[in-house]
Amino acid sequence: MPPETGLRIPQDNRFVLSNARVPTELVADPPPGATRDAEGALLLDLLVQNGRIAALFPAGMAPETACRVDLEGRHLWPAxxxxxxxxxxxxxxxxxxxxxxxxxxxxxxxxxxxxxxxxxxxxxxxxxxxxxxxxxxxxxxxxxxxxxxxxxxxxxxxxxxxxxxxxxxxxxxxxxxxxxxxxxxxxxxxxxxxxxxxxxxxxxxxxxxxxxxxxxxxxxxxxxxxxxxxxxxxxxxxxxxxxxxxxxxxxxxxxxxxxxxxxxxxxxxxxxxxxxxxxxxxxxxxxxxxxxxxxxxxxxxxxxxxxxxxxxxxxxxxxxxxxxxxxxxxxxxxxxxxxxxxxxxxxxxxxxxxxxxxxxxxxxxxxxxxxxxxxxxxxxxxxxxxIGRPDLGRIGADLPANLVIFQARSLNVILARDQADRIVLKNGRQVTDPLPQHHELEAALGLLDTAS
Structure with missing residues (x-):
């Protein structure tokens, strides 16, 4: 089950993640006019289409023609x-x-x-x-x-x-x-x-x-x-x-x-x-x-x-x-x-x-x-x-929508708390797979009798 964060990522092929907070060093090509917060993070809207980031806009400036998810200043990073x-x-x-x-x-x-x-x-x-x-x-x-x-x-x-x-x-x-x-x-x-x-x-x-x-x-x-x-x-x-x-x-x-x-x-x-x-x-x-x-x-x-x-x-x-x-x-x-x-x-x-x-x-x-x-x-x-994958590890237009959304609104909070309730998107779709359980692996490997 996905973490309970109050956010619902749509299953649509086209949607906007609005009011995201993205560290500048993780953005491939910041849009003109985007403002920065006190820690230097950019305030952005992301248009996601067919599993990719179609475009970046200054916060609040994305077109109204797509379903919107307001991140309310949450941090958003590339996977x-x-x-x-x-x-x-x-x-x-x-x-x-x-x-x-x-x-x-x-x-x-x-x-x-x-x-x-x-x-x-x-x-x-x-x-x-x-x-x-x-x-x-x-x-x-x-x-x-x-x-x-x-x-x-x-x-x-x-x-x-x-x-x-x-x-x-x-x-x-x-x-x-x-x-x-x-x-x-x-x-x-x-x-x-x-x-x-x-x-x-x-x-x-x-x-x-x-x-x-x-x-x-x-x-x-x-x-x-x-x-x-x-x-x-x-x-x-x-x-x-x-x-x-x-x-x-x-x-x-x-x-x-x-x-x-x-x-x-x-x-x-x-x-x-x-x-x-x-x-x-x-x-x-x-x-x-x-x-x-x-x-x-x-x-x-x-x-x-x-x-x-x-x-x-x-x-x-x-x-x-x-x-x-x-x-x-x-x-x-x-x-x-x-x-x-x-x-x-x-x-x-x-x-x-x-x-x-x-x-x-x-x-x-x-x-x-x-x-x-x-x-x-x-x-x-x-x-x-x-590793020869310049299409990954950053946020930019025409790059895969592989993203991590945190509850945190500041870098300090990201580094201070474990962020276990993060939301992960791969190719624009929310990952709902839970973390695997160690006892299940041990059972499959025949190791439960040796576990302490």
């Missing part, structure tokens, strides 16, 4: 984009009991792999998609576990099944995740071909390779060169897991930037995590971001799981926040998105694929609220561009 998830790992609790460490994430996931049948993957992955859909996410990029070609084939097939099933509601994109050694191994070409055939892109984990005896990342350089070559041949983008620990010796952003520059690779390169950058001296941070800018790199941060994992020591409170240098990245003019990352699996025990919650966490932990300018786009406009 969210989550560009960094792990659907195939997710929702394995209670059969997986995370210990809160990176090493535990690796080992417990590997122990769980034999249970990842087609049915198991479909049930757990679709549970995550259903959560995201109900919370107002319109696109997900999921990293597809590909430690072997056989595993990769099974996981890609699962994503492909769900992509077809959820088309038009939640767009799914996949990216290969494997140790970087795989890209200089015998299955490298087959892994790349599989990702290309499945409409995905290439990735890997750069901090799995140790430095050589001479202190250089020779093996990583070779793997990156091969990865960029394979991606370039297939015209695929690259999305990497980078520097996910506090180990300052495992610092690979400069190596990636140099490899991208020497390869001449033309696609988009996104670096995820990059947490130990925040532990580097200021001059190293500045030098690294200058190199990243020269190499045209983009970044995505996953604040919630990283705060959970980083600097975890038994009996001791963490001494650092576990996130990358978000404000410095943005000040350097580099794109920065946020992602939900792992959800209820061996890596992170919590989460619900709610990108509003992720955005709130990011704003607080980055201290990105004074001012908020540019911060809201981290969960919508920026990731939409990075």
């Amino acid at each position: 969210f984009i989550d560009m960094h998830t792990h659907l195939d790992c997710g929702h394995a609790i209670p059969r997986v009991r995370p210990d809160g460490t990176i090493h535990g994430g690796f080992s417990l996931t590997a122990e769980d792999w034999p249970r990842w049948t087609d049915e198991d993957l479909d049930l757990r992955m679709e549970f995550g998609i259903r959560c995201a859909h109900a919370h107002g996410v319109s696109a997900l990029r999921s990293h597809v576990d590909s430690e072997t070609l056989a595993y990769s084939q099974r996981h890609w097939r699962a994503l492909d099944r769900l992509r077809a099933k959820w088309a038009g509601k939640v767009d799914l994109q996949g990216v290969t995740i494997c140790a970087m050694e795989a890209w200089i191994g015998p299955e490298a070409r087959a892994l790349a071909d599989l990702a290309a055939d499945m409409g995905g892109i290439l990735g890997g984990v750069t901090d799995t390779l140790d430095r050589g005896e001479n202190g250089t990342y020779d093996a990583l350089g070779q793997a990156l060169d091969r990865l960029f070559a394979l991606a370039g041949e297939r015209e695929l983008d690259v999305d990497l897991h980078v520097d996910q620990t506090e180990d300052l010796s495992a610092f690979t952003i400069p190596e990636i930037a140099k490899a991208r520059l020497r390869s001449g690779f033309k696609g988009r390169v996104v670096l995820g995590h990059c947490v130990n950058l925040s532990l580097m001296p200021p001059e190293v941070i500045d030098r690294t971001l200058a190199l990243a800018r020269e190499a045209d790199l983009a970044f995505v941060s996953m604040p919630t799981p990283m705060m959970y994992l980083m600097d975890r020591k038994p009996g001791r409170t963490p001494r650092w926040r576990g996130v990358t240098t978000a404000n410095e990245i943005r000040a350097a003019g580099l794109p920065l998105a946020i992602g939900g990352d792992n959800c209820r699996d061996a890596w992170f025990a919590y989460g619900d694929h709610d990108m509003l919650d992720t955005l709130k966490q990011a704003i607080r932990v980055f201290q990105a609220d004074e001012p908020l300018t540019g911060s809201l786009a981290m969960a919508s406009r920026v990731p939409a561009d990075l």
Whole structure:
């Protein structure tokens, strides 16, 4: 059932959402004459027609020829984009009991792999998609576990099944995740071909390779060169897991930037995590971001799981926040998105694929609220561009009417309260699907007897 908010979204093919309050940074082309509130949000009318936004008008100026829904100053945002998830790992609790460490994430996931049948993957992955859909996410990029070609084939097939099933509601994109050694191994070409055939892109984990005896990342350089070559041949983008620990010796952003520059690779390169950058001296941070800018790199941060994992020591409170240098990245003019990352699996025990919650966490932990300018786009406009979907993550004429309407009349209230009564529209139609129930998933997976 939809939330009880006093609003009724018509089933008509043409209607107006009037007196909406929309953050300026989320509007593609503001109409002339629109006024702004004290927080800088635009006051707008939206004409929705055949599932798309036909036009934007200053508040109160839309034509009277269509049914009107007066939002009375409620905030209206584009649907969210989550560009960094792990659907195939997710929702394995209670059969997986995370210990809160990176090493535990690796080992417990590997122990769980034999249970990842087609049915198991479909049930757990679709549970995550259903959560995201109900919370107002319109696109997900999921990293597809590909430690072997056989595993990769099974996981890609699962994503492909769900992509077809959820088309038009939640767009799914996949990216290969494997140790970087795989890209200089015998299955490298087959892994790349599989990702290309499945409409995905290439990735890997750069901090799995140790430095050589001479202190250089020779093996990583070779793997990156091969990865960029394979991606370039297939015209695929690259999305990497980078520097996910506090180990300052495992610092690979400069190596990636140099490899991208020497390869001449033309696609988009996104670096995820990059947490130990925040532990580097200021001059190293500045030098690294200058190199990243020269190499045209983009970044995505996953604040919630990283705060959970980083600097975890038994009996001791963490001494650092576990996130990358978000404000410095943005000040350097580099794109920065946020992602939900792992959800209820061996890596992170919590989460619900709610990108509003992720955005709130990011704003607080980055201290990105004074001012908020540019911060809201981290969960919508920026990731939409990075996944190659400039039609999503913003509000504008002739764009899909994928929208989230909040009860809140101010940004402060959006960030202060959970907004569980939000209204979600996909292609102009109100989403009435409820959030899925965890006990139902556990029953389907045969896990109820193991639940605590």
